[in-house]
Amino acid sequence: MSQTIVDYSVPSMWRDALDGVRDALPVLMAIVPFAAVFGALAREAGFSFGDVMIASATIYAGASQYVMLELWGTQAPAWSIVLSVFVVNFRHILYSAAIGRRFTRLSPLKKTLAFFLLTDPQFATAERRMVTHGSIAPAYYFGYGLSLYTVWMISNALGALFGALIEDPAAFGFDFILPLYFVGLALGFRTRPNFVVIMLASGCASLLAYVSVGSPWHITVGGLAGLVLAAALSKPDDAVPLVEPSETAEPGRGGLNV
Amino acid sequence: MSDLVLLVLACAVATYVTRAGGFLILSRFGRIHHRVEAALDAVPAAVLTALVAPALINRGLAETLAVVIAALVALRFSLTVTVAIGLSAVVGLRAVGL
Numbered sequence: 001m002s003q004t005i006v007d008y009s010v011p012s013m014w015r016d017a018l019d020g021v022r023d024a025l026p027v028l029m030a031i032v033p034f035a036a037v038f039g040a041l042a043r044e045a046g047f048s049f050g051d052v053m054i055a056s057a058t059i060y061a062g063a064s065q066y067v068m069l070e071l072w073g074t075q076a077p078a079w080s081i082v083l084s085v086f087v088v089n090f091r092h093i094l095y096s097a098a099i100g101r102r103f104t105r106l107s108p109l110k111k112t113l114a115f116f117l118l119t120d121p122q123f124a125t126a127e128r129r130m131v132t133h134g135s136i137a138p139a140y141y142f143g144y145g146l147s148l149y150t151v152w153m154i155s156n157a158l159g160a161l162f163g164a165l166i167e168d169p170a171a172f173g174f175d176f177i178l179p180l181y182f183v184g185l186a187l188g189f190r191t192r193p194n195f196v197v198i199m200l201a202s203g204c205a206s207l208l209a210y211v212s213v214g215s216p217w218h219i220t221v222g223g224l225a226g227l228v229l230a231a232a233l234s235k236p237d238d239a240v241p242l243v244e245p246s247e248t249a250e251p252g253r254g255g256l257n258v
Numbered sequence: 259m260s261d262l263v264l265l266v267l268a269c270a271v272a273t274y275v276t277r278a279g280g281f282l283i284l285s286r287f288g289r290i291h292h293r294v295e296a297a298l299d300a301v302p303a304a305v306l307t308a309l310v311a312p313a314l315i316n317r318g319l320a321e322t323l324a325v326v327i328a329a330l331v332a333l334r335f336s337l338t339v340t341v342a343i344g345l346s347a348v349v350g351l352r353a354v355g356l
Contacts, residue, residue, distance in 0.1 A: 026341045051262055058270035068269045078265050085269045091305050092276035093283075098301040100281025101290075115278040120309065127302045173349040176321060179313040180328045180344035186306035187332040198300050199307045206308035207315065219308050226304025227297040234296030 013139045020143025023129075027121045028151050030177035034062050035155035038069070040163025045073050049160050056156040060149065061119065063088045063216070088216045091223055095123040102126070102136050110138060117145035124185040131191060194233050202226035320351035 035056065042052045042065075059065050064085045071081045095118055103111050122145050129136050189195060206222025213221070284290070290298075314322050328344030335343075 023337070026338045029341075047262065051260075051266065054263055055266045055269075058267060059273050060270075061273045064269055064273045068266070072262075072265070078261075078268065081265060082268045082272050086272040086276060089273050089276040091309075092273075093280035094298075094301045094305060095280065096277050096282075097280030097284045098298040100284055101298065103281065112278075115281065116274060118277040120306075124302050124306055173345045173352070176313075176317075176324065176348045177341060177345060179310050179321075179325060180341050180348075181337070182306045182310045183325055183328045183344070184332040184337045184340035186303055186310065187329060188337070189303040190333075192299055192303065193296065194300070195303055198303050202304040202307040203311045206311035210312045210316075215312070218312060219305065222308025222311060223301070223305040226300050226307065230300030230304070231293040231297040234293045236292045 013137070016137035016139035017143035020140040020145075021147045023125055024121075024144045024147040027125075027177070027181050028147065030174065030181060031148060031151055032155045033174045034178070035152050036159030036163070038062065038065055039156040039159025039161075041066075042069055043160050043163055045069055047160075049157075052156060052160040053153070056153055059085075060116065060152065061089060090220050091120075092118060092123075094223060094227070095120075099123055099126060102130065106138065114138075114141060114145075117142070117149065119145075119148065121181065121185070122148065124182070124188075128185060128188045131188065194230060197233070198226040198230050201229045318352075318356065320348055320356040323351055323356070324348035 038056070039052050042055065043049070047055070055065055055068070059068070067084050067088050068081055071084055076084075096115060099118065100115075103114055106114060122141075125144055126136050126141055129140055186199065202222045202225050205225030206218040209221035210218035310325065313325055324344050324347040327347045328340050331343045332340040
């Protein structure tokens with residue numbers, strides 16, 4: 001792990017923020033059609049323009065919103081809709097536990113906001129930053145997150161207003177950007193202990209769950225298979241290089257700092 | 259407030275609970291066992307792999323090949339290059355009818 005000392009001068013903060021925006025660019029192309037289609041479908045299902053905006057602004061989770069929309073259309077009881085949303089997002093509990101270790105020195109307000117922005121690409125990119133830079137500057141995290149959030153909201157609005165004009169996203173392969181992005185991100189963790197076997201275990205368990213119980217359980221089952229294996233293979237020294245216990249960490253190292 | 263807005267807000271709360279919940283549970287423990295630490299370090303690789311795995315089997319040959327190509331490219335090049343080449347591959351392979 002690098003010995004980066006985070007510099008709090010303004011240029012460094014801007015550099016981190018710009019890094020965050022730059023790293024968001026490839027995923028923004030995927031978010032535009034994903035969000036626009038949600039806007040269009042929600043209007044079709046009877047949401048007002050304001051309802052669409054409130055949903056995207058407060059939920060800010062593609063899978064949650066699509067599940068909510070789908071079940072709302074089937075007249076399912078409200079409690080079952082909320083429960084389904086919780087289940088499709090279950091993997092975020094793992095994200096939150098993993099990345100929360102980097103948030104220890106964030107102010108309560110920033111921590112609250114940081115968890116609100118914790119999407120799949122946000123989590124994976126922030127953890128990737130930890131691998132490449134040894135720390136996650138708050139400006140980087142929020143530069144990335146607010147780029148996604150802004151584009152998410154604008155695309156939703158455009159979809160809700162002009163949904164009928166959306167062309168088939170598959171024509172340009174946009175429907176497949178997210179899987180490709182996740183593949184690239186996943187391989188960015190290949191320096192971590194037992195990467196290959198963890199990936200194999202998660203991949204196989206995910207496929208088994210996918211063909212047997214079905215979506216979205218493959219995510220939780222596959223993810224947990226990898227975690228159980230990682231825990232089983234762990235030796236007491238393995239964890240040390242990646243995260244320092246906070247009492248020995250120097251200020252500015254090993255996590256988000258404010 | 260309409261029933262729909264109430265439902266939306268309940269879904270927002272459910273989503274936020276998952277996003278903050280893991281941290282809230284973990285922060286109740288003072289010291290983290292090395293096995294838990296190792297499991298948490300494995301979260302990105304494990305969950306991303308689990309998310310993507312069905313893309314290998316549930317679309318078509320073009321998509322399966324594009325995932326494999328993207329994985330190979332990712333071993334050498336940046337994320338942007340990976341996505342760009344993977345995307346070109348999927349569009350190209352679909353165009354030739356795979």
